[in-house]
Amino acid sequence: MAVIDDVLAICVFLLVMSFILPITSGGSVPKYLIILIVIFPVLIGLITGGITAFIMKKIRSEKVCAITVFAGVLVTAAMTALANHYLMPVPVLNFMLSGMVYSATFANILDEKKLEDIMKYCTPSISACFALIVLNLGAPLDYHLILGAGIFTAVYIIARAAGKIGGAALGAQLSHAPATVKKYLGLVILPHSGVSLVMTGIAISALKGDFGQYGNIVRGTIAAAAVINEIIAVFLARKGFKAAGEMGKAIKCK
Structure with a gap:
């Protein structure tokens, strides 16, 4: 429920932002961003999440699977950054939305037992990273x-x-x-x-x-x-x- 709540909130927020940006930027932001601002992160997350799940199904080691998860995070972030730089007139794509779709995709493709075993290795790092994100955003x-x-x-x-x-x-x-x-x-x-x-x-x-x-x-x-x-x-x-x-x-x- 919390994840669905966050995803919907981000989608609504980004859609509103797409209407606000043309006003605050003096009309220099094209209107087609209203759709792309949500579609691009979702597509990126679906692609990287699906590929990551396919690779993890072939791997038996839980530790290697956990490393694959983090590698997928880096690839997702890199693809979002590249799309921001080369495909968008201004860098407005949301990395959090890409990450949410990425994790939700492979989590729903893998069987529950394997996912639980992998997350034993991922959860401590995820908690630490989330704490750093909140501190970094809250400090200013x-x-x-x-x-x-x-x-x-x-x-x-x-x-x-x-x-x-x-x-x-x-x-x-x-x-x-x-x-x-x-x-x-x-x-x-x-x-x-x-x-x-x-x-x-x-x-x-x-x-x-x-x-x-x-x-x-x-x-x-x-x-x-x-x-x-x-x-x-x-x-x-x-x-x-x-x-x-x-x-x-x-x-x-x-």
Whole structure:
């Protein structure tokens, strides 16, 4: 659910960005980017993910498979960079979307047992890299802007919470999911993630020059919302897990 949530958010964000860029760049960005900004990363991820899965099916060693996964990451990043440089008028392709599609592709092609064995070697490195990404993206945020964000922060937090909780409840209702899913899924997906910081960096890079003041508003709003959400939303997520009867269930299964 978290991955699907992130992928949809990135796709919507990039589509909105494709409308904003022509305005902030003085109309120098062609309109066909609206489609290519999503299609190129998806195609790159599908190609590299499919090839990586095909290679891993031929390999018996779990360690070699893990190395193949990381090699695929580098190839995916290189292809996205080349597409950015040679196929796009401005470098707007999103590396995170390429990576998400890449990993989702080979994860759905490989059988579950082999994937689980491979991820034993990949997970520690992935966790370390994710921590570095969040630190790198969060470090430039000016936390002095938190107090100045004011009403924008309140609107962002309330709208985000309403979308998460309301969307999860509606989805559960339409899919006839259990009552616990309808009541508590929205709460457990409230905490902020590094994806919002990635989007913040992209948005700020597009809001320069005459639009710099709006970049400061975005920077302050997300910084404030991230701090507040990590205090409140994590507590609410824990309450949601507990109310749904999911707390400690994984430990009992072992």
